Amino acid sequence: MSILVNSETRLLVQGITGSEGTYHSKRMLEYGTKIVAGVTPNKGGTNYLGIPVYNTVSEAVTETSANVSIIYVPAPFAADAILESAYAGIPLVVCITEGIPALEMMRVHASMPEGVRLIGPNCPGVITPSTKTKVGIMPGHIHLPGRVGVISRSGTLTYEIVKALTDAKLGQSTAIGIGGDPLPGTNFIDCLELFRNDDETDAVAIIGEIGGSDEEKAAEYVAKGYSKPVIGFIAGQSAPPGKRMGHAGAIISGGKGTAEEKKNAFRAAGIKVADLPSEVVPLLKESLR
């Protein structure tokens, strides 16, 4: 089955005519993703990359039955774009855009209709290699259909782990970048729950980092009993307190959110912890034996 995106995915691209939107729409099409619509205000009625473009998401949904949307619009307009998809009845919204102000994201969360899942913002997206469905900006060719679920707060670090899984012929069932912002729409627990019920996933790798307490909460969740092996890695062991390490959410504040705390929480929950990214695959192999 895999999770979140698969052969049923009918993708709508918000900001399809922009430079990011154009580039990544091409890459998604090449990979095999079914893109059914694009939305760019005032460009409705045109065709772009062979895809019909609409002025509004709601019109696009009516015409094409799109069921997933991906957002490439610039930060000042991205919060509105998320809500536009959510209010048009799209159940899964993936926001790639980095730099949405935290308070705007809080307003988005406070305004989200029931039953809509947001992934991101500031994330690489979601990919299911077995169905050739890529909804994001990750390089498709490093992925391989397989049985390991990947959940990560980062982009290139995820690719690093994904590539190692591919090189080891383990592959991925679905890889999800939940994003580096402090207020992600979907967190580790949400994804762990989805992978728990997915019969194509045998083990899960969690790639966390400093800041916040999502990893600790995921550890609590796993500690209550999780049917599949979970391997964890935390980036930011050497990060100084009070400094934002690139991602808006990667900051140790008031002594909280350190890599050490998170690793300890993982260990206490029975999650095997890799000290280096290169240790993730060997630990997974060991657990799957």
Next chain:
Amino acid sequence: MKIHEYQAKQLLASYGAPIPLGDVADTPAEVLKVWNRIGKGRVAVKAQIHAGGRGKGGGIKLAETEDEVLSSAKKIIGMNLVTHQTGPEGIKVRKVLVEEALEVKSEFYAGITLDRSSRSPVLMVSKFGGMEIEEVAAREPDSIVKMKIHPLSGLFQFQARELGYRLGLIGKPLQSAVRIFTAISKLFVEKDASLIEINPLFHLKDDRIVAGDAKIGFDDSALYKHEDIEALRDEFEEEPAEREARKANLSYVKLDGNIGCMVNGAGLAMATLDILKHFGGTPANFLDIGGGAKRERVKDALKIILTDKNVKAIFINIFGGIVRCDEVAHGVISAKKELGISVPITIRLTGTNEKEGRSMLESEGFATGVSLDEAAQKAVRSAA
């Protein structure tokens, strides 16, 4: 982005929060003028730097006479203030806030932060003002009262009243506290703040409630909306390399080691520092040039890394997911020539056209590595 106490207090006042009478000055003569203007009484002369712990470091002095005011001003302006937050090198004081010294009955704490788990700003108060809230949380956790601020509706009046009651206030001081809580909540939401701290929040003998100190930080991602806030930036408070990086739109954090680092992607950049440390090296910085690793950014990034004189070696780690490795290699080779870089550079490239990229680099004398661990160990050895 952080601002100074005097700027934070002016902002608070513009939102209707009571602050002590005072003004900012950058010379002893100006300080004296302010003292004259605000009534020639007992005043506090407070160094304006972004770091906390100013009092203990000698950056805050009380003065009552003209001589005392003048000598405090002379001592503080131009001093190199060292506190637990400045690091041993300290920060040069360029401005002081001269402010009436008030008759204080008790000191509270009031602060707003973005609470990630409730996805809303949270206003916190405590009866124990004047010490850091982390310390209060450890020693007197029950004294901290928290109230969620609705991101769309703002703080409700009943919430502001409840916070006041929980501080033991009633009557006129309660009203005064409600005004302050309302003001800081509104300021926080309207100006996209990331932190506001009023610590201490004074309860005066005459029952007024006044902001004794004020610390405000803003969400960098929202500054494009607030020109008035951006105008409050003090470039003297920024680490020079961090300032250059901000202008080049690069994410850079100075650290105290000797291996300059350049990585594409924040998570991978953090992991790269961890790996260097694991193999016995010490990173000189965090630097994320973004997922795409574009050529001109490679040059900007190397320039910034080299402003740090501690850098003995450079480690570049690029995951070429979308960018081609030969293109990155080309960018690094030309940047090295243009900038005349003499320290050893180790590069780890992986992804599209990695072999071509590596052979280009090796023929130019760069150390390379296929695996991240192997390359990191080479970089550590090159800095030793």
